[in-house]
Amino acid sequence: MSAAPPILETHQLTGGYGKVQVLRGISIAVGEGERVGLFGPNGHGKTTLLKTISGLMRPWGGSIRFRGQAIERSSPGVIVGLGLIHVPQGNTLFPELTVQETLELGAFTPRVRANKAQNLERAFALFPRLAERRRQLCKTLSGGERQMVSISVGLMCEPRLLILDEPTLGLAPKVKDELCEAIGVISGGGVSLLLVEQDIEFLLALTDRLFMVDHGEVTREVRSETGLDHAQIMDLYFGVEARQ
Amino acid sequence: MSGWESVLTSGIVLGSLYALMASGLTLVWSTLGIFNFMHGVLMTVGAYLAWQFAVDRGFGLGLGLGIVLAVVCLVALGCLVEILLIRPFYGRKDLVQVTVMTTLAGLTFLENSTLLIWGPRLKQLPPVVEGQFRLLGLTMSNQEALIVLLSPLILLALWVFLRFTRVGNAIRAVGQNRESAQLMGLNVQALFMTTFALATVLAGLAGVLLGSIRFITPTLGSDPLTKALIVSIFGGLGSVGGSIGAAYVVGMLEATSVFAFGLYWTPSILFVVMIVVLIFRPNGLFGRQS
Amino acid sequence: MRLRWAVGAVLLLLLVPLAVDNSYVRHLFILAFIYAVLASNWDFSQGYGGIFNFGHLSFFGLGAYSSGILIKQLEWNPWLALLVSGAVPVLAALLVGLPVVRLKGIYVVLVTFAFGQLCLQLILSQAGLTGGSQGLVSIEGLWLGDYALSADGKLGYYYVGLGLLALSTLYLRWLVRSDFGLSVQALRDQEEYAAARGISLPHTRLLTLMASSLFTGIAGGFYAIYLGVVSPDVFSFAITSTVLGMLLLGGLATIYGPILAAFIITFGSEVLVSLGPVRFLIIAGLTILVLRLLPGGLYSVLELFQSRPGRSVPTRQGRPE
Numbered sequence: 001m002s003a004a005p006p007i008l009e010t011h012q013l014t015g016g017y018g019k020v021q022v023l024r025g026i027s028i029a030v031g032e033g034e035r036v037g038l039f040g041p042n043g044h045g046k047t048t049l050l051k052t053i054s055g056l057m058r059p060w061g062g063s064i065r066f067r068g069q070a071i072e073r074s075s076p077g078v079i080v081g082l083g084l085i086h087v088p089q090g091n092t093l094f095p096e097l098t099v100q101e102t103l104e105l106g107a108f109t110p111r112v113r114a115n116k117a118q119n120l121e122r123a124f125a126l127f128p129r130l131a132e133r134r135r136q137l138c139k140t141l142s143g144g145e146r147q148m149v150s151i152s153v154g155l156m157c158e159p160r161l162l163i164l165d166e167p168t169l170g171l172a173p174k175v176k177d178e179l180c181e182a183i184g185v186i187s188g189g190g191v192s193l194l195l196v197e198q199d200i201e202f203l204l205a206l207t208d209r210l211f212m213v214d215h216g217e218v219t220r221e222v223r224s225e226t227g228l229d230h231a232q233i234m235d236l237y238f239g240v241e242a243r244q
Numbered sequence: 245m246s247g248w249e250s251v252l253t254s255g256i257v258l259g260s261l262y263a264l265m266a267s268g269l270t271l272v273w274s275t276l277g278i279f280n281f282m283h284g285v286l287m288t289v290g291a292y293l294a295w296q297f298a299v300d301r302g303f304g305l306g307l308g309l310g311i312v313l314a315v316v317c318l319v320a321l322g323c324l325v326e327i328l329l330i331r332p333f334y335g336r337k338d339l340v341q342v343t344v345m346t347t348l349a350g351l352t353f354l355e356n357s358t359l360l361i362w363g364p365r366l367k368q369l370p371p372v373v374e375g376q377f378r379l380l381g382l383t384m385s386n387q388e389a390l391i392v393l394l395s396p397l398i399l400l401a402l403w404v405f406l407r408f409t410r411v412g413n414a415i416r417a418v419g420q421n422r423e424s425a426q427l428m429g430l431n432v433q434a435l436f437m438t439t440f441a442l443a444t445v446l447a448g449l450a451g452v453l454l455g456s457i458r459f460i461t462p463t464l465g466s467d468p469l470t471k472a473l474i475v476s477i478f479g480g481l482g483s484v485g486g487s488i489g490a491a492y493v494v495g496m497l498e499a500t501s502v503f504a505f506g507l508y509w510t511p512s513i514l515f516v517v518m519i520v521v522l523i524f525r526p527n528g529l530f531g532r533q534s
Numbered sequence: 535m536r537l538r539w540a541v542g543a544v545l546l547l548l549l550v551p552l553a554v555d556n557s558y559v560r561h562l563f564i565l566a567f568i569y570a571v572l573a574s575n576w577d578f579s580q581g582y583g584g585i586f587n588f589g590h591l592s593f594f595g596l597g598a599y600s601s602g603i604l605i606k607q608l609e610w611n612p613w614l615a616l617l618v619s620g621a622v623p624v625l626a627a628l629l630v631g632l633p634v635v636r637l638k639g640i641y642v643v644l645v646t647f648a649f650g651q652l653c654l655q656l657i658l659s660q661a662g663l664t665g666g667s668q669g670l671v672s673i674e675g676l677w678l679g680d681y682a683l684s685a686d687g688k689l690g691y692y693y694v695g696l697g698l699l700a701l702s703t704l705y706l707r708w709l710v711r712s713d714f715g716l717s718v719q720a721l722r723d724q725e726e727y728a729a730a731r732g733i734s735l736p737h738t739r740l741l742t743l744m745a746s747s748l749f750t751g752i753a754g755g756f757y758a759i760y761l762g763v764v765s766p767d768v769f770s771f772a773i774t775s776t777v778l779g780m781l782l783l784g785g786l787a788t789i790y791g792p793i794l795a796a797f798i799i800t801f802g803s804e805v806l807v808s809l810g811p812v813r814f815l816i817i818a819g820l821t822i823l824v825l826r827l828l829p830g831g832l833y834s835v836l837e838l839f840q841s842r843p844g845r846s847v848p849t850r851q852g853r854p855e
Contacts, residue, residue, distance in 0.1 A: 348775050515652035
C-alpha cells in the first residue's frame with residue numbers, strides 16, 4: 001500500500017440502480033498524490049462506483065472517506081467543495097454555453113471563487129486551444145476539445161483528487177497523446193488521480209497502481225512499476241471473458 | 245387603412261403580454277423540465293396582490309410600492325409552490341405527467357383561493373399613465389404604450405440576467421445538463437427554486453400590466469395561459485428567445501384574425517394553426533430536436 | 535378474483551333502488567355511474583396506453599352535444615341519438631390522434647388540451663346549432679313505450695346508467711386482455727422493443743385513443759339526455775381536473791380503481807358542497823397528497839390487503855418496474 005495516508009478510501013461499498021445491485025462491496029484506497037487506475041470490462045460497475053463516490057448516487061451500504069471525512073451521505077455540491085472533482089464520461093457539457101461561461105461556472109464553489117481569473121489562465125495555459133475558442137459554444141467543439149473543457153472545468157474547482165471517467169473515449173491517437181501529457185502535468189502538480197480508462201497504454205502511462213473491477217468487486221490489485229505490461233493486462237481481460 | 249392600424253396596435257400589445265407570459269413558461273420548462281399549468285393563475289395572483297397593496301380600497305400604498313410588495317410576495321409564493329408541488333417529484337420517471345397534475349391541482353387551489361379572498365367583483369388597477377398618443381399613424385393609449393415598452397425592457401433584463409450573471413449562467417447550465425452541473429458543485433435544488441420564483445415574478449408582472457387594461461377576475465390568467473401555451477408550441481418550448489419571437493407572431497396573428505374573421509373564429513383558427521404546425525414540426529416552429 | 539368483487543358490486547348496485555327511494559341520492563348514483571365510465575375509459579388511454587390525453591373530456595362533451603343536437607335540432611329518437619353519440623367522439627379521436635401519435639411527452643398534453651379548447655370554441659361560435667354559450671335546454675328524455683325513465687324517482691335512468699357502466703367495464707376488461715390491449719401496454723412499457731417486434735406505434739396509439747372515446751361519448755350522450763341540458767361547461771377545466779382526480783385517486787391502469795374513486799369523489803364532494811369554493815381547495819389538496827403519499831392510488835392499497843405471498847403488487851403508477 002502507499003505510505004502516505006489515503007486521500008480517498010472506500011470500504012465495502014455497495015450500491016446500484018433501483019433494485020439492481022451493481023457494487024458488491026468495493027474497497028479501494030487512493031493515497032495522497034497517488035495515481036490510481038480502474039480497469040475491467042464495461043458494465044461491471046466502474047462508472048457506478050465513481051458516481052457513488054462523487055455523491056450523484058446514494059450508496060446502499062459501506063463507507064467513503066475523503067481526507068478523513070465521511071462523505072457517503074454528502075451532496076455532490078459539498079463533495080466538490082472538499083476538492084473531490086469527478087469529470088464524467090462522454091461529457092456532453094452545456095451545448096448552449098460558451099467555453100468561457102462553462103469554465104467560469106466551474107468556479108461556482110465558494111472555496112475557489114476568488115481564484116477564478118488565476119485558474120482560468122492556468123487552464124488556458126494547459127490547453128491553449130481553449131483560449132482560442134473561449135467565445136465558442138460548447139456544441140461547436142470537437143470531441144477532444146470538449147474533453148479538454150471538461151478537464152479544465154475540473155481544474156477550476158482546484159481539485160485535490162481528480163476523477164476522470166474514460167477521458168479518451170472516441171478520440172484520435174494524437175488527441176489522446178495531448179490529453180495524456182496534460183493529465184500528467186496536472187498530477188505532477190500534486191493532484192491525486194483516479195482514472196477509469198479502456199486504453200491500456202494510456203492507463204499504464206498515467207498510473208502507479210491499478211484495480212481491476214469485475215462484477216461489482218475488486219478482483220485484483222496490481223502495481224504498474226512491477227513491470228506489468230500491456231500483454232499481461234490483456235491476459236487479465238481475456239481471463240475475465242473466459243470465466244463468463 | 246384604419247382597420248389595419250388597429251390590427252397592428254393590438255397585435256403589438258398582445259404580443260408584448262404573451263412574450264412576458266411565455267418567457268416564464270419556457271424558462272421553467274427548459275430548466276426544470278416541467279410544464280407549469282399554474283402560470284396563468286400566478287399571473288392573476290400577481291394582479292390581485294398589486295391591487296390589494298396599491299388601491300385605496302386595499303391597503304392604499306400607491307402603485308409603485310404596491311408592485312414592489314407584490315413582487316416580494318410572488319417570490320415567496322413561487323418558492324412555496326416549487327417546494328410543495330414540484331420538488332417531491334424530481335426523481336420520478338413520470339415527472340412531466342405528475343407535475344402536470346400537481347400544477348393543475350395548484351391552479352384549482354389558487355383560483356378558488358382568489359375567489360374566496362377577493363370575491364367575484366371586478367377589480368382594476370389604476371393606469372400608470374393616462375391619455376393616448378399617436379405615432380406614425382398608430383393610436384395607442386399611453387397605458388398600452390407603456391406595456392409595449394416595459395415588456396421588452398423586462399425581457400431584456402431577463403436576458404442580461406441569464407447571459408451575464410453567475411446565477412443566470414448556472415440556471416442555463418442546469419437546464420442543459422443536470423448531472424454535469426451537480427458535479428461542478430452547483431446547488432441544483434436552489435437553482436430550480438430560483439428559476440421557479442423568477443418565472444412566478446414574470447407571470448405576476450404580466451398580470452399587473454394586464455390588470456390595468458382589463459378587469460381582474462379569478463380567471464384573468466386562463467386565457468393568457470392558453471395563449472402562452474400556443475406561443476410556447478410555436479417557439480418550441482426549448483428556448484426563451486424563440487418563444488419571445490413567437491409571442492409577437494401569435495399576437496399579430498390573433499389581431500389579424502380578429503380583424504379578418506371576427507372575434508368568435510379567432511381562437512379556433514389559432515388552435516388549428518397550432519395543431520397544423522405540430523403535425524409538420526413536432527418540436528415546434530422554431531424548436532430543435534430535444 | 536377481481537371479477538368476483540365486480541359482480542358482487544353490480545348485484546349490490548342492482549338492489550340499491552329497493553333500499554333508496556330518495557331521488558336525489560339516486561341522482562348522485564347516476565352521476566357516479568357517468569363519471570365512472572368517463573374515468574375508467576380515460577384510464578385505458580392514460581394508464582394502459584401511457585398517452586396523456588388532456589382532451590378526454592372533449593370526447594365526453596362531443597358525445598353530449600351530438601345527442602343534444604340530434605334530438606333537439608334534428609328530432610331524432612333519443613335512444614338512437616344515444617347510440618350515435620358514441621360514434622362522433624370516435625371520429626374526433628381519429629382527427630386529434632393523427633397529429634398526437636407522432637408527438638411525445640408534453641406536446642401530447644398541449645395538443646390534446648388545445649383540441650379540447652378548439653371544440654369549445656367551435657361550439658361557442660356555432661350558436662345556431664349548439665345554442666352558443668347558453669347551450670341546449672329541454673332535450674327530450676328517454677322513454678320505454680309510455681314509461682318515462684325519469685318516473686318513479688329516476689328508476690329507469692338509474693338502471694340504464696348502471697347498465698352503461700357494466701357494459702363499459704366489460705368492454706374495457708376485454709380490451710385490456712385482448713392482443714390489442716397487450717400491445718398497447720407493451721408500447722407503454724418498452725416502446726422501442728415493442729416497435730422492434732412489429733407493433734406499429736402510430737397505428738396502436740391511434741386505435742387506443744379511439745377505443746377510449748367510444749363509451750366516453752355514449753356517457754356524454756347519456757349525461758345530456760338525463761339532465762335534459764347541455765352547456766359548454768362540459769368542456770370546462772373543472773370537470774377535467776375532477777375526473778383526473780378520480781383517475782389518480784383510484785390508481786392508473788387498474789380500471790376498477792378509477793370506478794371506485796368516481797363513487798367516492800361524487801358522493802364526497804356532495805358532502806362538501808355546502809362549503810362552496812373551499813370544496814375545491816380540499817379536493818386540490820387531497821389530489822396532491824395522494825400523488826405524494828399514494829402513487830399507486832387507492833387500488834394499490836386494496837391490492838395490499840388481498841395480496842398473497844409471491845404475488846406482485848403493482849408499483850408506482852400501477853405498472854411493474
